[in-house]
Amino acid sequence: MAKISLTERSIFFRIYAGLLLVCVSVAFFAYLLVDTINQERIQSYRETVSSGVFYLVSQGIAHQTTESARSYWLNDASSLFGEKFSVVPMDSVALKGREVRRLNAEQAVVRYNPHTKESTIYQRITGEDNLLTVTIDQVSERQVRAMTIFLLDDLSYYPTMDAKRQRLEFLSKKFSHPIRIRPIQSLDLDPDQIARLRRDEPVLLFQDGDSVKNSTISVVVASELDSAAIVIGPVGLFNWFPLNLLISVVLISMLLISLGVYGLIFPLERRLQLLQAGVDRVAKGDLNTKVQVVGHDDVAKLSSTFNAMTAHIKRLIESQRELTRAVSHELRTPVARIRFAVDMLADEDDYDSRQVQKNFIDEDIESLNELIDEILTYAKLEEGSPRLDWEMVGLADLVRQIERETNAMGKDIRVQVNVPNAKAVAMADRKYLHRVVQNLAGNAMRYADSTILISAGIKKGVAFVSVEDDGHGIPEADREKVFIPFARLDDSRTRASGGYGLGLSIVSRIAFWFNATMKVDESPTLHGARFIMEWPVKQVGVVVAADELTQAKSDQVIMGKTKDGE
Structure with missing residues (x-):
């Protein structure tokens, strides 16, 4: 419950907590976004890298004119590749629209299984409704060597050097990276690499990337010319966090955080604008x-x-x-x-x-x-708010003091007192509490016929003082009006008895600052008017201001009195 209260009352806590929640949410969203984009990127990368190799295999199958030759070629290719190639009818595989379009464009389709971490690759055989398919779990040097053999086998169908160059230029589009014939001296190979090249073994060249360019790998294969070699690549390795992706995610995250902060601040700004509008209206006199x-x-x-x-x-x-x-x-x-x-x-x-x-x-x-x-x-x-000197006031001493002062006025009115227990003490400002009882007693002396009664005490944590008289009393309809400044319920009688109509108004205001309630009714013993003020025995804090409930009630009463007085 305390946490809920803190959340409700502290606007800065809500803003900080909301900002933290926005940042965590945006970070989680950014992670999902990067992961989703990378899944699409790695899928596109798999298919791009596979398209050229499997196009060569499909072309090798297409070059076989008989079933026995095709079967022999497939077995040989499977042995070289390390995985078994198969040829299946195209309608036997449930293909999506995107996959059909890729196959028709002589591009490979890769289906990756994240549970087994295996990739199933499909390639349409040129001029047929059959698919070449194979399942691999990882790419090794064996597959790279097999690719070079498939490339050399494909080039064997082109007898002249110009034809081979044109074929390599065409295959470059299928592989999505360059394939060309280059002089061996321009490749900066070491003696061991040159020796392996002479033995018709492929040579892998790795180039580490920097902050701008990714790492690449190139495959060098011996050609029919002793002084030249076929270079496949450079092939860019997959980069999980390219610069453009990071910049895009950062910009999107900043935009989302800005929107989140705006969503947190806008209600506060709107409420402050309404408050400012209210201040402006008050400044204009409304x-x-x-x-x-x-x-x-x-x-x-x-x-x-x-x-x-x-x-x-x-x-x-x-x-x-x-x-x-x-x-x-x-x-x-x-x-x-x-x-x-x-x-x-x-x-x-x-x-x-x-x-x-x-x-x-x-x-x-x-x-x-x-x-x-x-x-x-x-x-x-x-x-x-006046400056109140709070202290524990003995009610018995206060009542006796008022009795002496009232009797000293020398009027022919008998003053009775109900002296409370000596332990009856309540927190109050003694000067103002004395003024309350003195004003009530003076008011009672003006309207009493023969007797007034002054009482005080404590009941269930609430202190009270009461003054009663045996006069004519106050009609119930007029009891609220007696606290209005200069109010006169009976003008001739009031003027005859003296007073200015401020005594009870002063009592009402003191009661307000005491967090007290004032009540006027009929005296049960003297049958005249009875005034009772009740206030808490213990005030909250050293300097006590009226709570909101007391403030609201007091304002309503005062506004009602003002309307009645008008």
Whole structure:
């Protein structure tokens, strides 16, 4: 499973593995290609080399006028060649179209058996529907000597030297290599070779090849002239890896590897082009742009991050617009009151009246300061991930601290607490967690009739804080709206109770960065509103960012709130 995950997620691993697979596949293909081509080449080489020799044998048979002479000639030829020659009817052999064409053109057909490593050779006898056939397992010096005898026997039917030269020129086409009469002195033979030539023995001349020219072999046979010899060849030996074949295979392999690499890179290039197109659309102001997320690799993560980023930017812009409208609305009231108080102050001569107006101005200025602090806090939480100092926070100490601070407000509201066990600790940023409970408690104090209840604890690895009141509660249809900045479910009641509608919005953003969930329902004991925040006891890592699921849910909720607020 880990290997599958690595394959899915690492695009470079896939490219490297794919490139290795392409190279191995191309190498295997190149091996098969070279082997297939060489099989065709060696087959063509066998037939080319055999055609001239067996043409001479077939001509020798054709020269025999009687059956007894033919039988005697075949037996003699078999003895010289070392393998038995036979003559069979052409229709007794199952021949392919290519083989029939070769036989009709007086060319040999070779059938090689890779299991027995034997070659069966067929040659059509001139002017007959009969085939000369023989089976050999390897070519030896005996067959070479027999070839020279067959050649001399064929030349014996041409009495003059000019006729012999013309015959040799004709046979050169059958052998596919030159056969000519040359002076012995021009052959650069050593004394032993010259002596063997004088004894009518064939002499083999081997010439080693270089990087351009293949190795060759030539056969020298004594002629009727003492000063001249018949030279057959040079005959090129079969080269398994000629330069043109290697160049062709290398070029084909490079083409296949290029196509394979293109096939590996093209999907990545296409996805990056789509991502670039999305970036261009966002740069033009289209924040509704989303790119397709395919797979689980780095590009998919980049696409997913891009989509989340554009959604976040869009949400921030909408939030800033809403915040700007709300702030401008909230600032008008204290500013108007200050302006009114200043006008009154200018018209008052009485010292006590002027002090009263001055106190009103101070209260409004303090109100403005509180509003600015709330706005700055909310903006800080909204603009990005705040720096959280994670530590293990004791929930019991936190609840007691909130109880003292709430009672210090001096309101005629009874504060009850359910103090958890002293061992109840959870990972959190103490400052922001304190702000959450403080805001919830302050909100409950504004709407409670007589009592609020503050609770905290841990259940199955999940920490929670809860604040309840005995007020009128919140209708179920409006419970999501309470987290919208400056939202007022009951404008007159809210203004009477104070507040700016940012407290619960701040709580919502802190909950987001805590990977927490916020829930609003009815208090089962006090029957008013109950706010509950739940978050993991242990966060992942020192600095924890919300996971994708929490991010998506939070964005959906916030977008829903914005639409409802509009």
